[in-house]
Amino acid sequence: MGEKNYSKVPVFENGLAQPVFKFTDGKTGENYDPATSSIVRYCVYVESDYDMDGDGKRDLVKAFIQVPRSAVEGSYKAATLYEARPYCAGVQADGYDHMKEVESKEYRKFDFADLDKEVPARIPEGTISAMDLALKADPADWYYPDKGNNNSMVYENLDNFNYYLVRGFAVVVSAGFGALGSDGFNYVGSEYERDAFKSVVEWLHGDRVAYADREGKIETKADWANGNVAMTGRSYAGTMPFAVATTGVEGLKTIVPVAGIADWYTQQNMQGAQRYWPKEMLNSFLAYFCSSRYNDETLSEKQLDDIAAFHHELSLQQLKCGFDYDPEFWGAGNYRLHADQIKCSALIVHGFNDENVSTKQFEMMHTAFEQAGQTVKLILHQGPHITPTMANKNYGILIDGKFYDDIVNEWISHYLYGVENGAEKMPEVLAQTNYDQKKWETESAWETEYTMKLTSKEESKTVIDTDWEKAGVSAENFDDVMALKSTNMAQRYVTDPFEKAVTVQGTVCLNLKAALKDGNIETDFDPENRNDVDTLTMQLGNSKVSGKMDDVEIAVLLCDVCDEEFDSIQTVDPERNIVPVTTVKEGGIMNGGDLPAFDEAEFNTVHKKYRVITRAFADLCNPEAGYAPETAQNSIELKKGEYHDYSVYLNATRYTVEPGHRLAVVVATEDPVNCLIHKTYSVEIDDNSVMVEAPVTKASEDMGLNKAE
Template sequence: MPLPALRRAALLPGIVVVLTGLSASLLSAPAAVAAPSAPPHVDGTETVPVYDYADAIRESVWVTTPLDNDGDGAKDQVVVDLVRPKETARAGVKIPVVMDASPYYQCCGRGNESELKEYAEDGTVTQFPLFYDNYFVPRGYAFAAVDFNGTSRSTGCGDVGGREEILGVKAVIDWLNGRGQATYADGTPARATWTTGKVGMIGKSWDGSVANGVAATGVEGLETIVPIAAISSWYDYYRDNGARYTTDFGPAWLSGYVNGRPPEVCQPVRDELLAGSANETGNYNAFWHERNFVPDARKVKASVFVVHGINDLNVETKHFAQWWDALARNGVPRKIWLGQPGHVDPFDFRRAEWVATLHRWFDYWLQDLRNGVMREPMATIERAPDVWVNERTWPARGAFPFPVSLGAGDGTTGTLGLVPGRGTTSITDDPSLRETRAVSNPNAEVAGRQVFLSAPLNRDLRISGTPEVTLRVRVSQPNTQLSARLVDYGRAPRIDSMGPGEGVRTLSTESCWGASTESDDACYRETAKNVVTSDYQVMTRGWLDAAHRDSLTRPTPLRPGRWYTVTWRLNAHDAVLPKGRVLGLVLTLSDTQFTIPSSTGATVEVDLRRSRLHLPVSLHPGATALPEVSAAPQVHAPPAPRTASTESRWHDFR
């Protein structure tokens, strides 16, 4: 707030003050103190576009990092391409930085239109992907596009979530705050005297993942991060409770895919990545611990604005949920958006509202403008296609793990209810069983699966958080995979997150978000939701390699014929199932569609009385979560027209 000028003290009539030994100058009234004026780009509580984007300063610097993982005897350097207003530089007005650090600027592109950085013949950057530069630079921000180590013009070698990657990007923030060194292309020193040092990192997928990792270092100057569909633990990106998602597209492959160095330079690093990831075991080890940011949430000093697709099968929802919970435990200021599409940027599923919200978020945290964004509801959730609601927090206020029993039902289809079940049921593994067949027609007998259904709901049911399955099992062989799916049965329009575009399609029309130049326009093709009417939707999934039931680091085989209690989490979810819908739990064993099982062919016997689904629900006082059911209801759910596969999961990992 501007400080008011000091007012003169008025002399009260009739009072005579005698001052001795003071000069006449000291008898004068104190001078008024002028209120500091706001910079031109601030209008009240928001930044406005007043600076010339076409005439902005565009430059590249090479920031020195603390590591030398390419072994050439010199500290590795990361390249930072910058664009900032010329007017603020001339006036000596210091500005904050919006940063997107990425491995994709040259190999693959960013955004729905796969834009790349482009350069003039003299090396000057002429095009930045995405709209951040076009929109924020005229509003008094700098934009920094950082190339990871080993990509584009940066030196070193990519280590995929490891120390090189995280400390390389952290070095840029240190340099922006006067704690590091950088040079221009000609070797002359580069100093960031033009910035306040306040940095906001943003990015989707891998870009957002490194934002999580850098925030977990506690680096000073990083004021906020906006991780979109971001990884919080690289182990959990490649595995789930010991169950492997892939053996072909691991960190070594990914490092090579984005590599910008001569292949022989970084092959030793890729060999180390392959050895460290222990693809043959599915174990969690020191390699994966280095790439797990969740334990260091206690170090985070930045605010966090999480954005995630609730149906994301690439970076699954467990990533935002475990990160969010850790941030909450440590009192980190935060906000969350949960949309219905899959691995999609909010710019492509709620564009106007996203740009406006992001603008206010950065204004608050980087420009110190008290615009009230932190007094608004913490969570914004898409309940149905383009139906959004605001919530005070996430998970839902008062949500708790409600124990749901598994019953035998009619002998073919089991039940979900309140009374513990009796007896046992058995599942014999069918590795050829695909998800569509596993979850459709739940009242039919299908080899390799067991379905449990609730009665039709007698009121709306809010599921908010992370479901968990506990089974008492007896296994016919030393190991098997266990797979679980939570299914919403009932005909309704839903976003087609399993189809092309993961719920969105690209239109022929464009909209513009910021200023443009001939080489860098701010216009992007619009998108729309792909909505289908379907009879069911798989809400969430989860897998367990049974040998990893007690430890991710030291798997132990099972003894055939002996009973074990195993518990595993499904991916986080948030949904309201309307009255009349049926909730289903589908159990299978090996899942060759989504995972790479280490063992197949087992038969598993399940003790129903000692097995539970722990459902995260939010209830009004006195309400029951599920009506009791003695026999499974008849549910007709024909096969869906599309299904995901292990191959499609890795087709577009960006």
């Protein structure tokens, strides 16, 4: 693009902001010249309402600002794309080793009541403009070696949003409390975490004070901003938009959460049972992982010990909950409870093969926005835990033939700049099909009008146990075994072949009656640590800690099976986190302006006789547990031979079962991949009680289920 084509104000054509702004890189170290950079970059320190670390001063939240120069010079007011991402200021990559270090260490008692001590706000002693602050800025404030991660460079998401900078948007990122450059503690799923990120929105809207540095004396205003903010990001960064949206904060006009969490309890657990990777079940693991503040060389030993004592107390509080829902511990992170506060729109993005953040999360988020009466749309792809454009890996997938960032551009141009482009009228649901990744289908609603029932024809009883070796099961082959044969660990119930294609859309529910058959109750079912987990985390389901029987688990899978091998997109690693991609067009994803293009990619397919469509976990000790997380509060003591009714809600999905294929419902005990505590027990199932209700997109025949070998 020639110099003459650069603009000083945003240009919109065909409903999209155009790449008309010059770009200069922000991570070039000594070569970065703030006097000439086309993108103005600097950091601010937003004052929160809290003094979590008890130093008598309100905690400051560091935020990194990138703004096209002409906005700072006053040519226009910029809208802001904001990513609240606790990883971005650095991480503690030794998380697993750390947990083993702290498992038996003595810490001072940390009183959580101290987090709420009120202290007065600072009184600014002067002001500085954005430009003057940027002229003094040092790139080492945002691009520096991450001591907690082998000195790889941080703010590694620095380039993730360059597409938007060259189109006139400001880009702001913050790692929140407990990160290097900020005060306070990382407290996963808390109101403190939520409010830290909310405070940045308030500053951008003109409603909160931010300072030029950590001394907290010289105020700086976002005088280049039009006050309109959109939040986006993936995973933890896709979760915080939902958290902040439920505060109703002024200025937050829309969110585009990617693989975000609606409720931290159901991210870690399902219906009283563990669902996440065993070594990461304690929230304190993630809190430590994101606590790059440990690497702040200005902190005293006492300050470092305070952070550690806080995280240890966080562990102890979760241990008391076991795997059950506790409103006091989990309530603040159950964002869907605050749907009535939501005042913005949402474009929610998720992958059907995401086994990191469960697909139930997008459905709960969608429901919350509907309850709030706000515009909400879904883009659902066949990938795993990814963003459709993976800027840090230089590739992207097309969304129904379009560039993902162009779709987001259209959405935020409408909500942040008021461009009348019809973005709010896009389909309620845009979903990539499982049988042809080039085909995308639309629906006018996520909720369906029809239900298909799969009812067992059997009159017998089935006993399943937890003997992995006898079943020939391991973390590497669990899905292979479960989908294709019944074993001592699992019973399969299979339909006849489908005569017509049927599309399941929503949450599938399995109803059954089951009883504890055998197991040593007095010894907690003889727990074993099969996944080399630290002993602190291993106490999570210990009856001596929680005071109750816990995690007598069943795992449920819904599978598409066929006598012939068929192509499908599914994860290929034991952790169920990777769907490989293949480049189909080098440079096919256009970023525009001075920016290089990314490669256009497609998902690799596998050729098997099955695909796991969706799965769930449930604790037999929680027969009251249902879809809503708070229903998993009450647990019971199981008695051998005593049956209970269970309704197990599988993770949300949209999947077309093709003619000639069957559905297999698999009821198993433990899943080695997600097994913190391997226990010895057996479960008896009343086969006649097994019934599945599956929401479908159009009327279809109910079908029978038969036990399969």
